Amino acid sequence: MKYSPLSINFTHQLRKLTAGLLLVTMVFLAGCADKELPEPTIEPPTLFVSGFLEGHPIDLQVNQGMAEAWAIPVNYQSGIPSWEFNIISNDSVSKLWGPQEMLIVVHNYLPSLSDSLLGLENTILPGTLDYSFIEDFDSFSTVKIIYSDAQGGFYFSELVDGQGGSFFEIQEVREVEMNGRIYREALISFECRMLNVATGKIAKLTSGQGIVSFGGVSSR
């Protein structure tokens, strides 16, 4: 018994129905792309500096808001183009005396003023840098380290004459682009002697190592 007046041709109706169902299903499934939220990310610190100053550990690393780092592209300090890396602790305890901070500056005595990026590529290279402050521009480059501890001590490497036995070595370098700027990330290892300007004593920084970043120039 056929109730519906539409039941004229079963095969014809079935074909139309099947085609319609397939079309609807395809449209329906096309709009049903499954989206997943990204998994929560906890990455290891990318930039850090660690070592010992007169036996006291130094551990600054960008991790969960405890420290921040900055790279200053070109700093014409004393008329000399320089590349600076500054890492600052956000620890509340250290803020009683001031932030725990370390600044590493690399001078380029043979800058290409017209091309800052070329100066970065020619400065941050695997090799060894000298701590001596050079007045006559005889050397290609030199490096200085400034450190501030949580108790208010303020240390300068450049104020110590005769850095015999000290070294600053760039072991590896890789180029990183962030937000349209070019950085050169360097794996460093260093030791030096530093003068405490408050007490006039020289402290020895040992077992220094870290991953630091220089640059911040605009990409080509």
Added chain:
Amino acid sequence: MSEHNQDIDKLFQKHYASSDAGGFTEAGWAAFEQGLPVSQGVGLLGSTTKKVVAVLLFLILSAGSGWHFGRNQSAPNAESIASQENTPNSNVIDETATNGLETTAANLTADSKTTAAQSHSTNSVNQVPSSDNRSPQLPEEALALAAVTTDLSESANNTPVTTSKKLIPTSAAGASSNSLTAENEQSTSDQSSADNVAISPSKNSETSRKKAVYPELPTEKAAQKTGTSRSLRLADKQAYLPLYPAFATRTPTLQTRTIAPLRPIPVFHFKPLFQFHLVAGLSVSNTYSNTREAKDPYSLGPIGGLGLDYHFAPHWSVSAEAVYLRRGGHSLKQSSTETSQYFYTESKTTRVVTRSLDYVHVPLNLNWKLGARHSFTGGLFGAYLVNTSSDISELNVSPATKSKDDLGSSRGYKGAVKHFTYGATMGYEFKIVPALAIGARYNLGLNDVSNDKYVPTSNRDKIRDFQLFTRIEIFSH
């Protein structure tokens, strides 16, 4: 040796002794035959008991025959006359047949048998032709009313058809039995003067003409009553051929009986039937939440889909449907945080709150039909989550800034609930018209829909919804 044979032997001995013993002569043999007792020659009627039985049987048959003719004949006192000749031209016609202008050979044969039986019982063997003048004189009752023929020539010209009846002796019946020949027809028509009965042509002259030219066979009913065959004997047919050429092309010897086709008996035969139908309606379902936001206890959403029924018994069917169902009013939160730690720590937290869930329900139901309008369904369903609708927001945290951005709604985040659930369903349908029905259905989930990854255990819940729908049958096969 039986008594009968002993009598024959005695007769032979007697005649042989009385004769001149000169040998066989025709006269002597004829005299011998005349001396034979009639009853002695028939074995079946040899004994006295058998004679009595034969007489009784004859009376019964006579009474039965009279009863039959009494029913068929309009004149109960009419008697049929049979000629004593068994020739193809024997044509003694019953008066009843003449009334209907149906000169039937069946009645003719039956009446001949009846008369022959009477003659046999009363006047011994009388099988010799009448022309031999050896037939005994028939009693007065043997005079019969002979029905004579139809004037064929006149009937062919639509002239009044006449029948004539007259009393003729049986001995003259042999001569009159040739009345079907042309000569006798002419003489018969000439004699039809005084007691002729005219049949008006105005009644049915065409029928009369046809029946006159093509006499029909006796009806089946008449043949059954008379115990004769409807078919003419071959000899009769050959005798009729000169006058009735139609017999050459009709009257098969083997009669076929046409059976009217049986009228179909209105018996209900169930045939398995496939039916497609559409379903559309509303659903009232429970809601889920894993946030502190206030939520409605129930939500209202649309449903719609397509189904297939298979009627395998008069009151039973199974059905499968694919029904789209939207359940809204939920508050299911998912969140994820991304951090960037190159120079400083920067976090971006994405928060997704799912508001509605889009399911495809596939219920498999067993349906029981009560009467013409009521149906009860029950079965299982599987539900697949095909899509969701969610509100998206982002929270950005950096050492310098902290902001929250609402990004509107988005679809496709299905992580808050399980993609597949199942449960039981039961419902009722009322058929308004043959192709349109309304119904209600309740679905109860048997497993938790919450995803353990995002939804706390305390907020686990199962599908519970109540559906009101309209069902339209689109076509069947």
